Amino acid sequence: xxxxxxxxxxxxxxxxxxxxxxxxxxxxxxxxxxxxxxxxxxxxxxxxxxxxxxxxxxxxxxxxxxxxxxxxxxxxxxxxxxxxxxxxxxxxxxxxxxxxxxxxxxxxxxxxxxxxxxx
Amino acid sequence: xxxxxxxxxxxxxxxxxxxxxxxxxxxxxxxxxxxxxxxxxxxxxxxxxxxxxxxxxxxxxxxxxxxxxxxxxxxxxxxxxxxxxxxxxxxxxxxxxxxxxxxxxxxxx
Numbered sequence: 001x002x003x004x005x006x007x008x009x010x011x012x013x014x015x016x017x018x019x020x021x022x023x024x025x026x027x028x029x030x031x032x033x034x035x036x037x038x039x040x041x042x043x044x045x046x047x048x049x050x051x052x053x054x055x056x057x058x059x060x061x062x063x064x065x066x067x068x069x070x071x072x073x074x075x076x077x078x079x080x081x082x083x084x085x086x087x088x089x090x091x092x093x094x095x096x097x098x099x100x101x102x103x104x105x106x107x108x109x110x111x112x113x114x115x116x117x118x119x
Numbered sequence: 120x121x122x123x124x125x126x127x128x129x130x131x132x133x134x135x136x137x138x139x140x141x142x143x144x145x146x147x148x149x150x151x152x153x154x155x156x157x158x159x160x161x162x163x164x165x166x167x168x169x170x171x172x173x174x175x176x177x178x179x180x181x182x183x184x185x186x187x188x189x190x191x192x193x194x195x196x197x198x199x200x201x202x203x204x205x206x207x208x209x210x211x212x213x214x215x216x217x218x219x220x221x222x223x224x225x226x227x228x
Binding site for chain 2 (some may be wrong): 035037044045046047050059061062063064097099103104107109110111112
């Protein structure tokens with residue numbers, strides 16, 4: 001069974017940092033691109049970042065809203081993806097989902113982890 | 120950054136047909152945007168239904184289909200079921216980055 005489990009969310013003060021983790025199982029993690037997507041309460045989905053698989057040189061792209069503050073990474077030996085978030089603002093408050101993509105076989109989402117930025 | 124637009128809300132009768140559309144502020148949506156459609160039911164994680172404009176996954180009900188329509192990308196639901204009531208998001212590719220539409224709230228009533 002394909003599983004993606006996010007962790008690392010919590011309450012952080014404005015200007016603070018947090019590192020999210022996404023643990024993958026049930027599929028070939030090393031052959032999948034990994035995305036982070038977030039959703040503020042009652043709002044729509046917002047794409048955050050993507051890192052490709054090794055065959056595509058671990059290419060990374062960010063949304064403009066997080067560029068320079070967030071860093072996406074992965075550890076294929078651990079089957080994990082990460083999102084390091086720095087200089088957090090209240091606008092970063094959201095549920096953060098990881099998503100694995102390797103069409104056509106893999107396109108799965110985790111259940112999310114809540115990040116709350118508040119003083 | 121491009122703005123991706125969708126209908127805010129639509130209603131369909133059980134057994135009926137409805138088409139959701141997705142446009143881009145940069146011009147016509149093409150297959151080069153590798154359009155995706157994502158479904159999210161209340162309180163649940165998102166789930167991808169359609170990729171590359173019109174390809175369904177093994178879990179995608181056959182009543183969902185994707186197409187290009189008049190400069191936009193479309194998701195057509197034929198034979199709506201009560202369990203199809205959800206928010207639907209399109210996702211477009213812009214040279215590496217992705218952008219979601221604002222989502223369409225579909226009511227089956």
